[in-house]
Structures are given as structure tokens and as C-alpha cells.
Amino acid sequence: MLFAIVGAQMATDNVGPAAWAFMGFVFVVYPHLAYWRARRSASPYRCEMNNLLLDSFLFGICAALLGFPTWISFSLLIGTALTHVLYRGIAGVLRSLAAMVLSAVASAAFLGWQIPPQTTDSATALCIVGLTLYLLSLANVAYLRTRKLQDSRQKLHTNEQALHAVNTALQEQLVQIQLLQVQLSDQANHDALTGLYNRRYLDTALAHELVRCAREDSALCVMLLDIDFFKRVNDDYSHLAGDEVLKKLSATLMRLTRASDIVCRYGGEEFLVILPNTHIGPACEKAEQLRLEFAGEPVAFGGADIGVTLSIGVASYPLHGQTQQELIRCADHALYQAKSTGRNRTVVATAHHFTAKQ
Numbered sequence: 001m002l003f004a005i006v007g008a009q010m011a012t013d014n015v016g017p018a019a020w021a022f023m024g025f026v027f028v029v030y031p032h033l034a035y036w037r038a039r040r041s042a043s044p045y046r047c048e049m050n051n052l053l054l055d056s057f058l059f060g061i062c063a064a065l066l067g068f069p070t071w072i073s074f075s076l077l078i079g080t081a082l083t084h085v086l087y088r089g090i091a092g093v094l095r096s097l098a099a100m101v102l103s104a105v106a107s108a109a110f111l112g113w114q115i116p117p118q119t120t121d122s123a124t125a126l127c128i129v130g131l132t133l134y135l136l137s138l139a140n141v142a143y144l145r146t147r148k149l150q151d152s153r154q155k156l157h158t159n160e161q162a163l164h165a166v167n168t169a170l171q172e173q174l175v176q177i178q179l180l181q182v183q184l185s186d187q188a189n190h191d192a193l194t195g196l197y198n199r200r201y202l203d204t205a206l207a208h209e210l211v212r213c214a215r216e217d218s219a220l221c222v223m224l225l226d227i228d229f230f231k232r233v234n235d236d237y238s239h240l241a242g243d244e245v246l247k248k249l250s251a252t253l254m255r256l257t258r259a260s261d262i263v264c265r266y267g268g269e270e271f272l273v274i275l276p277n278t279h280i281g282p283a284c285e286k287a288e289q290l291r292l293e294f295a296g297e298p299v300a301f302g303g304a305d306i307g308v309t310l311s312i313g314v315a316s317y318p319l320h321g322q323t324q325q326e327l328i329r330c331a332d333h334a335l336y337q338a339k340s341t342g343r344n345r346t347v348v349a350t351a352h353h354f355t356a357k358q
């Protein structure tokens, strides 16, 4: 298009073959060479930017060569300026203008100025058509870029929403996992039938309490309780009745002990109560209260009242033992003595129970 415009002007001006050759090179051969070079360059974008600058420089020479015809000069100037804006912003225009003015002034100084500058009618018409087409194509490029940007924003928004939804779901799952962890840890420490702490928890709790006792120099008692002739309950009334008895005893233990006491199901029909900050005297009183209360309240099951009694062994820290094993062993010996001397009674461990196993 540019060659057609300058050609229309040159045809009227009757210029020589050298000018035709130069214009042919600038508007027909050079663009292909520049494009070919850019495509093979390691950095095509950078190469194209340099080509644009060279365009401005060559266009300055062309304008001077033609004697600065107004429409053609304006078309060349605005064409390169717009292309620079498109790729480099306003800063690019300044560089383009500088290159064009520099080459135009240098060429005019060499070739001479032609005043007044005039454009032929055919070249003017072609300039108008060319500029219109160029502006339309630029506007279309801008439109396509804007649409691409809008599409990208829309996609980004959709992705953000999806991410937010996934994040919310993850957080909900995290809360569920935390709840499950609490439940699991709860289950791991509790007996399923009675809801009391189990032996696993007892081991940790008693070790912890003994460390505290040693540090604070305080007292502690453990109470080992066993239901008398529990096998008979199962045999005479069924296993379910036996379960009811176990639950009833658990409820009684929970009701009559302090919140700071730790009540555990130690084995089948054996229960262990840790009594922190308690000396042997009050511990025995508590054991007797439990024994009498439980014996005085038969368990109702299937129309029958099941009367059961307890045998209890009590051991005290540090009197009967200083470690977990020593204390429980002493309480177990006392319990064994309670069983062997007739059941339904409380027996306090003696130093003998402790020393006998040393």
C-alpha cells in the first residue's frame, strides 16, 4: 500500500530510476528481508522492535526524497508512530519520531528542501484509503486484545471461585478430621461399655499423677475394686444382666467420687480409682462408702433384683509404693486378701505387700 502511495506521487514527479530503485527496496524488498531476519532471530520480538526503528529511519529518507509531500509524510509519520505505541507505548513514539526527524533532516540537508510540499491527488486518495485501512486494522487488534483480556479475566474469576469452593470444602473436611481425631482419641481412652477411662488412659494418668505427687510432696491413693462372684451373675441372669451390673457400678463410682478422681475400668469386672491428694484414711472411708452403697442397691434386671457386693484393695503413695507398678501390685494384693478373707470388704495394703515383692 505504501509503495502504491509513493509510486503515485513519484509517477507525477517524474523521478529517476535511482529513486524508484530505492523506494522499491524500502517498501517491497526490505520488509521481507526484515521479516525473514526477525523470524530467524533468537529474540524475534526484540528484532522486530529494531526493525520498527529502522522503518522510521528509512521513512524519514523517503519523505525527504519525495520533497515532504504533506499527506505522504503524515501517513508515514503516523503509521510508524501508531505501530510504536502499539508495542512500546508512548516512549516508543518518541524514539520513532527522533529516528524519522533525524534521517529526514539529514536527507533534506543533502537533497535540498522543496517548498511548498504537495501531494498529488491520486497519492492523497491512496493515503486516505491506506490510513483508514491501517487504523481499522489497529482498532481491530486493540479490540481482539481487549476481548482476550476479558476472556482471561472471566476465566480467572471462574477459577478463583472454584478455588474458593475447594478451599471451603477442604476447611470443612479439616474440621471433620479434627472432630474425628477428638472422637478417636476419646474412644482410644474410654471403655465402650461403661464410658469410663480404660487401662490405656490409666497408665498415662497414674504416671502423670505420681510425678505431680513427687514434685508437690502430696499424697495419693489407688483403689482396686472387684465385683464378687460376678461369674454367677452372668451364669444365673445372662451376660446382659452382667453388663447392667457393670454399668450400675460405673455410675455409682462416678456419682460418689470427686471430679478430680480418675475412675477407670481396669479389666473385666475390675475397676481402679485414683484418688489424688488423698491420704489412706479418707481413701478407706471412700472405699467403704462405695462398697456399702453398691451392696445396698440391687441392680434391677428383667424383673429380678440382682444383689452384688464388692471387694476392695487400697494402697497409698508413698507408703505402699512409689511407682505405678508397686502401687497397683499392693492394691491387688490387698484385693486378693479381701477376696480370700470372705469378700464384700475393704482391705488396706500393708508395708508387707510392698516389701514382699521387692
Ligand SMILES: Nc1nc2c(ncn2[C@@H]2O[C@H](COP(=O)(O)OP(=O)(O)OP(=O)(O)O)[C@@H](O)[C@H]2O)c(=O)[nH]1
Binding pocket: 193, 226, 227, 228, 229, 230, 231, 232, 234, 238, 239, 240, 241, 242, 243, 246, 267, 268, 269, 339, 343
Ligand atoms: N457381662 C460381662 N461379664 C464380663 C465382662 N468382662 C468380664 N466378665 C466376666 O466376669 C467374670 C469374672 O469371673 P471371675 O474372674 O471368676 O470372678 P468372679 O466370678 O467375680 O469371682 P471372684 O472375683 O472370685 O469373686 C467372667 O465370667 C467374665 O466372663 C463384661 O464386660 N460383661
